[in-house]
């Protein structure tokens with residue numbers, strides 16, 4: 001049986017994480033806890049090649065590219081989150097569910113999470129949709 005190709009299979013994981021970092025840290029990487037810019041890179045997340053880990057040298061907290069973003073809400077790969085972000089205004093939950101091979105309720109949750117953009121706990125909308 002051949003594998004069905006999804007649009008998200010054609011999207012590059014590294015580019016998705018790069019875009020997320022640009023949205024999240026317009027002025028350079030900051031600690032989510034204390035706001036310090038004294039950050040050390042700390043390898044990549046297990047199983048997710050391009051998701052960078054960091055440690056704050058000021059308060060010692062660890063975080064990753066997805067900390068405080070909607071992408072941390074579930075285990076759906078970032079390529080499907082990005083696809084959903086771009087397609088949500090053109091597709092119903094049912095269509096998106098088929099296009100991304102995700103349950104309809106998961107797509108519905110992602111859509112509502114994305115209504116204010118990728119960043120959680122931010123008063124600013126992060127993307128001009």
Ligand SMILES: [Zn+2]
Pocket residue numbers: 031032033034035036056057058059060061
């Ligand atoms: Zn800190």
